[in-house]
Amino acid sequence: MAGPAFGQGLPPPGDREIRIGNTAPYTGPASAYGVIAKTITAYLDKVNAEGGINGRKVNMITYDDAYEPTKTMAMTRKLVEEDNVLLALGTIGTNTNAAIQPYLNSKKVPQLFALSGAAAWDQPQEFPWTIGFLPTYTAEAQIFAQYLLENHPRSRIAVLYQEDGMGKEYLKGLKDGLGGKIAIVAEAPYKVTDTTIDAQMAKLKASGADVLIEFTTPKFAIMAIKRAAELGWRPLQFAASISNSYSAVIQPAGPQNAEGLLSAAYRLEGEDAAAAGEAVFREWSAFMQRYLPSVSKTNGQAVLGYLVGKLTVEVLKNCGDDLSRENIMKQARLLKGIQLPMMVQGIKIDTSPSDHAPIEQMRMMRFTNGQWQHFGPVRSGVDAGAVSDSFKTIFKYGTATKRDLANQLNANTVSLMTGSFGSTYAQVGADLASVLDNGTSLRILPVMGRGSVQAVSDILLLRGVDAGIVRKDTLSYLDRKDFAKDIRNQFVYVAKMFNEEMHVLAPRSITNMRDLDGKTVVVDLPDSSTFVTAINVFDRLGIRPHLIYQEPRLAVDMLRKGEVDAIVAIEGKPLQWLNQINDRNLHLVPVDYAKPLQEEYLPSKLSSTDYPNLVADGGSVETIAAEAVLASYNWAPNSDRYRRLALLVDTMFDKVGQLQRPPFHPKWKEMAPRATVSGWTRFKAAQEWLDRNMPLPAGSAVSAASGAVAPPPAPFAAPAAALAPQDRDPLYREFLEWRASRAKAGASR
Numbered sequence: 001m002a003g004p005a006f007g008q009g010l011p012p013p014g015d016r017e018i019r020i021g022n023t024a025p026y027t028g029p030a031s032a033y034g035v036i037a038k039t040i041t042a043y044l045d046k047v048n049a050e051g052g053i054n055g056r057k058v059n060m061i062t063y064d065d066a067y068e069p070t071k072t073m074a075m076t077r078k079l080v081e082e083d084n085v086l087l088a089l090g091t092i093g094t095n096t097n098a099a100i101q102p103y104l105n106s107k108k109v110p111q112l113f114a115l116s117g118a119a120a121w122d123q124p125q126e127f128p129w130t131i132g133f134l135p136t137y138t139a140e141a142q143i144f145a146q147y148l149l150e151n152h153p154r155s156r157i158a159v160l161y162q163e164d165g166m167g168k169e170y171l172k173g174l175k176d177g178l179g180g181k182i183a184i185v186a187e188a189p190y191k192v193t194d195t196t197i198d199a200q201m202a203k204l205k206a207s208g209a210d211v212l213i214e215f216t217t218p219k220f221a222i223m224a225i226k227r228a229a230e231l232g233w234r235p236l237q238f239a240a241s242i243s244n245s246y247s248a249v250i251q252p253a254g255p256q257n258a259e260g261l262l263s264a265a266y267r268l269e270g271e272d273a274a275a276a277g278e279a280v281f282r283e284w285s286a287f288m289q290r291y292l293p294s295v296s297k298t299n300g301q302a303v304l305g306y307l308v309g310k311l312t313v314e315v316l317k318n319c320g321d322d323l324s325r326e327n328i329m330k331q332a333r334l335l336k337g338i339q340l341p342m343m344v345q346g347i348k349i350d351t352s353p354s355d356h357a358p359i360e361q362m363r364m365m366r367f368t369n370g371q372w373q374h375f376g377p378v379r380s381g382v383d384a385g386a387v388s389d390s391f392k393t394i395f396k397y398g399t400a401t402k403r404d405l406a407n408q409l410n411a412n413t414v415s416l417m418t419g420s421f422g423s424t425y426a427q428v429g430a431d432l433a434s435v436l437d438n439g440t441s442l443r444i445l446p447v448m449g450r451g452s453v454q455a456v457s458d459i460l461l462l463r464g465v466d467a468g469i470v471r472k473d474t475l476s477y478l479d480r481k482d483f484a485k486d487i488r489n490q491f492v493y494v495a496k497m498f499n500e501e502m503h504v505l506a507p508r509s510i511t512n513m514r515d516l517d518g519k520t521v522v523v524d525l526p527d528s529s530t531f532v533t534a535i536n537v538f539d540r541l542g543i544r545p546h547l548i549y550q551e552p553r554l555a556v557d558m559l560r561k562g563e564v565d566a567i568v569a570i571e572g573k574p575l576q577w578l579n580q581i582n583d584r585n586l587h588l589v590p591v592d593y594a595k596p597l598q599e600e601y602l603p604s605k606l607s608s609t610d611y612p613n614l615v616a617d618g619g620s621v622e623t624i625a626a627e628a629v630l631a632s633y634n635w636a637p638n639s640d641r642y643r644r645l646a647l648l649v650d651t652m653f654d655k656v657g658q659l660q661r662p663p664f665h666p667k668w669k670e671m672a673p674r675a676t677v678s679g680w681t682r683f684k685a686a687q688e689w690l691d692r693n694m695p696l697p698a699g700s701a702v703s704a705a706s707g708a709v710a711p712p713p714a715p716f717a718a719p720a721a722a723l724a725p726q727d728r729d730p731l732y733r734e735f736l737e738w739r740a741s742r743a744k745a746g747a748s749r
Contacts, residue, residue: 012084018053018316018323020044020060021079021088023096028066029192032218032248033092035295036115037062039305040090040312042291047309053316056323061085067092067192069099076100080109087112087328090133090308094118094166097130105129110328112315113308113358117242118165122357124333126658129325131332131356133308135241135266137166137215138173139381143264143362144213144238145177146379152236156185158209160200160224162216163189170215170240173381185209190220201227213238218248225253225261239263241362245300246271246372255370264362264379267307268342269372270297280341307340311349311358314338346378413443414648417455417468419529420551421448424500424572424667425469425628431664436651444648454528459633460490466645467632469497471570472677473600474532475631492634492683494649496675498667499625501573501604502533504589505552505559505581505614506566513541513591519565521545522555533570533626540596553577559586570626572667574610582613591623601626629677637684646685653689 013019024037044058052058061083063075072091079085080103087110091097094116101120104111105127113133114121117140121132148155159174161167167189175184186207188200197220204212205228212235214224221243228237237260243249244263270288273281284306288297295302316323318331335358338349349358360381365374416432419425429446436444447465449455455468456478479487510516516538524530526549538545545566548555552569559567560583569575588611593603604625608615615621635642652659659668674694676682 013059013086016052016056018056018058019083019085020058020312021076021083021085022060022062022090023065023072023075023079024062024090024092025067026064028068029219030067030093030217032245033067033115033301034064035248035299035301036092036305036308037090038295039292039302040309043287043306043309044313046287046291047313053313054320058316060089065096067096069093069095072096073099073103076103080104080107086110086323086325089113089312090115090305092116094120094169095164097121098165101127101130108325110325110332112328112332113311115304115308116166118169120165122355124354124356129329131329131351131358133311133358135359135362135381136173136357137169137240138176139360140241140264140362141170141173141215142177142381143364143379144262145174145182147262147364147376148182148211149178152211153182155211155236156183156207156209157211157213158186158188158204158207158235159184160188160190160197160204160212160214160216160220162220163191167215174213174215190216192217194220197223198227201231201233205231205233209235211236211238214243215240216243218243218245221249222253225249225257229254229257237261241265244365244372245298247296247299248301250367251298255367258367261367263365263367263372265365265372265374266344266347266359266362267300267303268344269300270303270342272372275345275374276342284342303342306342310340311335311338344374344378412441412644412647413445414466414644415445415447415464416648417449417458417462417465418446419449419455419469422553422576424498424665425449425529427665428469428497428667431659431668432652435655435659435664436648438651442647442651456491456631459631466641467494467630467648469628470631471500471529471533472496472627472629472680473536474529475680476600477532477536488680490634491631492681493677494630494632494645494683494686495653495671495673496677497628497630498572498670499602499604500529500533500570500628501606501625502537502591502623503569503571503573503575503578503606504566504591504623505556505569505578505586506589507559507585508587510566510589512589513537513543515589516545516566517543519545520548520563522548522550522552522558522564522567524552524569525549529626529628530568530570534568536600537591537597537624541594556581572628572665573606579611579613586614588614588621588623590621593622593624597624627677629680632683634681634683642685645683649683649686649689653686653693 022037022040024034025031026034041060041062044060047053048057061079065072065075076088079088088100088104089112091100091111092115097114097116097118098120101111108129111130114130115133117134117137119136119138121130122136159171161171171187178184186204186209188203190197190200201224212228214221214237216224221239225237228235239249239261241264244265246269250258268275270284276284285297287306288295288302292302314335315328315331319327333351333353333356335349335351340349344363347359347361351358361378362381363374363378364376365372416429418429426446426448433444433446436442449458449468455470456474458465459468475487475491504513523534530552548564552567555564555567558564566589569578588606601624604623605620606615606623607620608617632645635645653673656671656673660671673690
């Protein structure tokens, strides 16, 4: 039987043991929730007494975290690294779960049934090892909003909320659900460490509100219900579902003070025999009497623990003999139509690989004549239309002035010039919009362009364009040719994004770049990145082809017919249209990393993995790569355009890790925020972010190719080439290999 301090660095579990880890607030401001973990433990003890799960005993090790995230992290680390638990179960609280979520996901340890209504537990792409349990705070608050809009549309609302992620999500859900149709006349936050909320309650009463909504934990719900009665204030009162337990909240607050209190529920009360049904109630009562006699059946937190225990057993039974962490998560994602005993009739548990929110429905209830009574339909806090930001905007349009809404939407919108349809730039812009868009706080508008030259022109001249993806060699070419006066002071870069490889597709009779002298070569449209890089490379190599301005993907038929001699495309590999070519007469022409190219380009390769139809299995073709950068105009630091771009920088740099995972473009893996772009100045806000979040040790340098940090030079320091291979990007490693092979070939001659 597990208890609050059980487990002292245990050996790995045996074949007949399932070891589960848990932390809970047995002490501290949220100690009322400690009953949940006690009930889960008691239920697993019951399962063990009846033979266990598939012949295995369940051992739940639980520690007291006192509702403090730092303790939760320390205890969870101990559970995983010393106690060798298979999974973490039923951690209680928003900030506590948030503290351990990245750690458990990095260790690939299931974080099952996080007991908090935060939406963060339903992010399977970013956190595939985390799954929630409770209806989200947002969904519950929107159910309150539905009820008020239907029954009290002329009310005035006051809100008491906990000043943390939980309280703020509740408040946002309420506002989104109301859509401005009912006024929230007062808001009063409190801290979990506060000893009184008298000042907050006085403020809320003075607002003249006739509805009081309490988004609180049990301790503060008791205070609020009592204080409202002491003030002689009798608004229509709502309590969050996390604080509607009869024994933990209503009884200590005084049932007479809670008369008429409203809430919402997905689970039944422990004494509601009629709603539970005779057989279910008998089983519940017998369990409590035998395994948890010190806890009242009226304690709703015990019902919650009972449900979590039952669902955990369901998942573990479905695992059969495969108790790998991967299979546990797989089974937790495949819960379909489960109606657990002691849940409100009609509410079922469903999950899927893309849905880690098991419960999404609730039913309103009212405390009357000494007990909770459910009423009305089962409601969903998830409105299919409400997930659309555009619907939300149109909805707000009907409740706000046009100017105010327009200002709000435009204040944090960043326009980003990308590339032509299907290009790497266009895909990268779409990725940024997918990951960074966050309603009105930040919106990315990728704009399709025609390449690097136009992007530079648009950043300089086009009203509303804040930034763009351009190529370093384009900027250098414009500077060298003096097309744009003082461009090095007008332009700044945010970050080096990735490298783009030069692809030269031609008949096999063209064996090297020199063979293109005097030939007809497609180099994309005159505003494109390929156009600039191609003419720059030809110029540096002293090659004078006849240029044809056509999109490369549209010129393949011309190449097959002999109307042109080659097609040049400079984009991040692999190119979709090039991968579709399967013609024995065509091949990729090698591009030698000649000395004239080394100032502006990097060596690279095109492999059979990139282009299986054009490169022999296991082989590769030498080529060069150009650097793509995210650039902008050098806005003054006190300008609104600077502020917006700084918002893009902060959000993008924070989420580079997410962008570097599938399904986003593989080129994101080359982005290293610290990498420098020689000869150009970094955007001030980007440099400040790096200095704050990725400071360099004194005397260190950064690799322009990869962003790797080199140590301070010693009196007899090794050359840069001595850096460990893992400190360099693939292109640089390829360069070292190329240089070594050239040296070897020279020696043999």
